[in-house]
Structures are given as C-alpha cells and as structure tokens.
Amino acid sequence: MNHNASANAPAATPKVGFVSLGCPKALTDSELILTQLSAEGYQTAKTFEGADLVIVNTCGFIDDAVKESLDTIGEALAGNGKVIVTGCLGARAGAGGGNLVQQMHPSVLAVTGPHATQEVMDAVHTHLPKPHDPFLDLVPGGFGEAGLKLTPKHYAYLKISEGCNHRCTFCIIPSMRGDLVSRPIGDVLKEARALFEGGVKELLVISQDTSAYGVDVKYRTGFWDGKPVKTRLHELVQALGELAAQHGAWVRLHYVYPYPSVDAVVELMAEGKVLPYLDVPFQHSHPDVLKRMKRPASGEKNLERIQRWRQACPELVVRSTFIAGFPGETEEEFQHLLDFVEEAQIDRAGCFAYSDVDGAAANALPGMLPIELRQERQARFMAVAERVSTQKLQRRVGQTMQVLIDHAPALGRKGGRGRSFADAPEIDGIVHLLPPQKASKTLKVGEFTRAQIVEARGHDLVALPI
Numbered sequence: 001m002n003h004n005a006s007a008n009a010p011a012a013t014p015k016v017g018f019v020s021l022g023c024p025k026a027l028t029d030s031e032l033i034l035t036q037l038s039a040e041g042y043q044t045a046k047t048f049e050g051a052d053l054v055i056v057n058t059c060g061f062i063d064d065a066v067k068e069s070l071d072t073i074g075e076a077l078a079g080n081g082k083v084i085v086t087g088c089l090g091a092r093a094g095a096g097g098g099n100l101v102q103q104m105h106p107s108v109l110a111v112t113g114p115h116a117t118q119e120v121m122d123a124v125h126t127h128l129p130k131p132h133d134p135f136l137d138l139v140p141g142g143f144g145e146a147g148l149k150l151t152p153k154h155y156a157y158l159k160i161s162e163g164c165n166h167r168c169t170f171c172i173i174p175s176m177r178g179d180l181v182s183r184p185i186g187d188v189l190k191e192a193r194a195l196f197e198g199g200v201k202e203l204l205v206i207s208q209d210t211s212a213y214g215v216d217v218k219y220r221t222g223f224w225d226g227k228p229v230k231t232r233l234h235e236l237v238q239a240l241g242e243l244a245a246q247h248g249a250w251v252r253l254h255y256v257y258p259y260p261s262v263d264a265v266v267e268l269m270a271e272g273k274v275l276p277y278l279d280v281p282f283q284h285s286h287p288d289v290l291k292r293m294k295r296p297a298s299g300e301k302n303l304e305r306i307q308r309w310r311q312a313c314p315e316l317v318v319r320s321t322f323i324a325g326f327p328g329e330t331e332e333e334f335q336h337l338l339d340f341v342e343e344a345q346i347d348r349a350g351c352f353a354y355s356d357v358d359g360a361a362a363n364a365l366p367g368m369l370p371i372e373l374r375q376e377r378q379a380r381f382m383a384v385a386e387r388v389s390t391q392k393l394q395r396r397v398g399q400t401m402q403v404l405i406d407h408a409p410a411l412g413r414k415g416g417r418g419r420s421f422a423d424a425p426e427i428d429g430i431v432h433l434l435p436p437q438k439a440s441k442t443l444k445v446g447e448f449t450r451a452q453i454v455e456a457r458g459h460d461l462v463a464l465p466i
Helices: 024-039 063-079 100-104 117-127 175-176 186-197 233-246 263-270 287-293 301-312 331-344 371-393
Strands: 015-020 043-045 053-056 083-087 155-159 203-208 219-225 226-231 251-253 277-279 316-323 348-353 400-407 416-419 431-433 448-457 462-465
Touching: 015 024, 015 063, 024 043, 024 053, 024 083, 024 117, 024 155, 024 203, 043 462, 053 063, 063 083, 063 100, 083 117, 100 186, 155 186, 155 416, 186 219, 186 226, 186 233, 203 233, 233 251, 233 263, 251 277, 263 277, 263 301, 287 331, 301 331, 301 448, 316 331, 316 371, 331 371, 348 371, 371 448, 400 462, 431 448
Parallel strands: 015 043, 015 053, 053 083, 155 203, 203 251, 277 316, 316 348, 431 462
Antiparallel strands: 219 226, 400 416, 400 448, 416 431, 448 462
16 A cells, blocks of 8 residues: 555545444444544545444443443444444343344444444454554554543543442443453553543543442552552542643542542542542432442442542532432432432432333332332432532632633634533533633633633523633
C-alpha cells in the first residue's frame, strides 16, 4: 500500500462505521476499539452507507436499552449489510439458550460480549483486512497512551476496573462483564497523565464498583513514576488529585459504593484534592428491600454515613439512583425511601421503575407489583427528589462558583453553558451563562470561569461570568 496516498483517494483506506450505545463503561470500551482501529490505519465513516462495515456496541441492561440496541443493529444491517456486534447485549442468551442477537439478526458477521477489544478486532481483520499498523502516538486526534476519546476534548472517562463481585438480584451485569478485575494502578495513572497533558480538564473515574478497586488483587503494591503505590481507591484518588492539580483540572468519582473506606476519600475532598462529589448507587433505603436486592450495605448505616461525610466535607454533593416498585415493596417500605431522600438531602437523584430484566434473580421473587403501581411510585419519588434538589439549588443563588465551560459560541458574547463541581456531564444540571458584562471577558470551551449565581431554574442554575 502507498502510505503517501493523498486524502482524495479514500477507497484505499478501509472505513468502519461505529455506533456506541449504553453507559460510560460501554463508552470506554468503544474508545478502546476506536483507538485500535485508528492505530491500525482504519478510518471511521459518518454513515452506514459510507462504511465498509459497521460495529455496534450495545447495551443489554433494561428492556428499553435492549430494544434500542436491536433496532440499531437492524438499521445498520439495512443501511450497510456488514455488521459486527459487541457489548452487553452480545452476552445475552436468547430463547432456548442460543445467542439473542444472532437469533434476532442471524446475518450479523460476529457477536462478542463487553470489553472484548481483541475479539472485535479479530472479526474486523477477518471481514476487512487492516491496511497498516502505525504507532499509537501517531493516531490523529488521540491522547497518546490514552488513545481516542468520544467525549469532548475537555473531559474524559477513566475506567479503573471491569466487572463486579456483587450479585444484586435486579442486575445481570456480572453475568455479562464477569467478576471484578482491577487495572494496574500504574496503567491507570499513566492514562490519566496522558489525558491531562492532552488538555482534559475533567476526569470522570468510572467502574462497576469504584470503592472496590484493588480488592481482587488484595491491594497489591504497584509502581508509578518509579515509586511504590498500593492498588487501592484512597491511594489512587490521592495520586489523581496531585496530577490534576498540576494541570488545573477536576477529578470526579462515579459508582462509589458506601463502604467505610470511602470516609478517607471524603477527607481528600475536604482538602480540595478532588471534587466534593460522590455518585453513590444506593438503590433503596429500607433494610428489607436492600436484603431482597442483595445490596452490600444496610439502609440505617447509609443515612449515618452521609451525615458523617457532610460533617467532614460540608460542600459534598451526593447523587444517586434508586429503584421504585421492587418485588414485594410495601407502601411502608416505599415511604421509608421517600423519607430517606428528604432526610439524607440527596442533591441529585434518578429513579427507575423496577424492570424485570431477563436473567435477573429478582424476577423469581414473590410480590411482583403491577407496572402501573411501579410507575406511580417512580413519579412520586421524582416529585420528592426534585423538591429536595430544587431547594438545595436555591441556596446557591448569590454564590460565586467555578464553572467549566461546555458551550460558548462567538467566544461567549451571547453567553454559553457550563457546569459547576456539582454537575456531572449528561446526568446532572447545567449552568446557563449570561453574556459577560465586561467587553474584555470571553468564554472558551474547555476553560474555567468564575460566575455569580443569579437564579435557580428547575435542575439548572443561571450565572453571570465575572
């Protein structure tokens, strides 16, 4: 192949279409695959029709996600014909024990489960031979060792582990992604540094269970910059905080289970090492419901723990997700959940009406509630959660906050959009930035600005850049 071929001869370079569905953990899998594709010289296509083949990274957690994934595969087959499927849905069994995707779409070229970069690349090589294999740091638009990212250039997700040791009865993720496997701490920090050096201003730490980082390897000692460092969340957060400080960047923690070990991480938040923000998947508050869910923490202790965290770090923002209408949930147990959200003052809360996912152990529990009751409880929950959130946002009026700018057309002369430390991208609120009063003041995506909060508007804030 002539590597000096001009850009006006795209036929010489195989093109791959890519669709990434599901959660940030699936997104990081997509980033790994795209990085490998680009490293081997493949180009990405913007349409199904313009690609030589299409990869669809699927989600298979709840019914709506399954439908979206299957529909997308169908669209890709109709628009292109050559489709490789990966992700969580690829690990789902269909009727009679066969593979669900292959049963629904028998013409797909290959199906893999999640975190299967090599298997996906093997399938690509089979159906679309690779053109060449340049060095990773020559990947256009990449972050060196951190590879390609699908997020905007100023923030990125950092996956620290794969899989989960819990067996929550409503969840099938461990059957698709396996048990906990922590990444070597040196590799995690190497990727973090590459991202910061590439201009990332917000690093979002993700996994299935961030608090359990290192449990599977008994917190063994790894090495970073020639120094020993334990494979444990506290040490990781400490090191990430030091790296972020060198680049004036944020570190945000997601999927943090409320273990006692998190207390020490909250102290690092109080010291300003990382953002005072915790995404904690509580799911419920009543001990009996948590027991039926097989959750790893009890309800009473969670309330005490949140209060202790807030004493240690008054600025702490807690976001969480909950399930309403779990099998056997009584009105009393549901009321306990509503009281918990009020008493714990959960800053940001999402809620799912229980969905009987194929393969989940909870489907066999007695007391399955009618879907109408589940949806009604979800609506009642959200009304309470939104009231708590709105009251807390109202207290920010008059404060001056640091805002990371996500959108600022024409240098922000007509204003823009950003987020405070309390707002994770895509899932929380935004800060609407008014046009600056000073003519010399400009706003630029990926930079920080100080802004005075002038109004609380629903889940969002309105602020004047200063």
